[in-house]
Amino acid sequence: MSRILAIDYGLKRTGIAITDPLQIIASGLETVDTVHIFVYLQKLLSDEDIQTxxxxxxxxxxxxxxxxxxxxxxxxxxxxxKFPHIEVVRIDERFTSKIAFKTMIDSGLKKKQRQNKALIDEIAATIMLQDYLAQK
Incomplete structure (x- = not known):
């Protein structure tokens, strides 16, 4: 079974999350500088079986x-x-960054770690992907 990828696209950084092959669990993958997003996606989409x-x-x-x-x-x-064979699904992303920040607090991350905006973007992408999986 193919994986599902989530993209939290931003002006400076883009958070990336991906499912397991059974499309049950969403996990943060990383945060990419937006200027490099298409190079990153080209490699990722050639390495992984992603249809959505x-x-x-x-x-x-x-x-x-x-x-x-x-x-x-x-x-x-x-x-x-660039990737016409891949289905794109849009999902409401209101509050995902706030939920991501709250998740960081709830998980016990120190203040210095919570200031890592790249981590917030990655967690926000994971939240979007979890929401999508729950709706499916």
């Missing part, structure tokens, strides 16, 4: 698109051009 990618859909509290929506749309257009 979950990408966050940033929304405001009222449900309208957030300011970062055009940035993510541009990323998705390029992604679909």
């Amino acid at each position: 990618v979950v990408v966050g859909e940033p929304k405001q509290l009222n449900g309208e698109a957030s300011q970062s929506a055009p940035l993510i749309e541009a990323f998705l257009q390029k992604f679909k051009t």
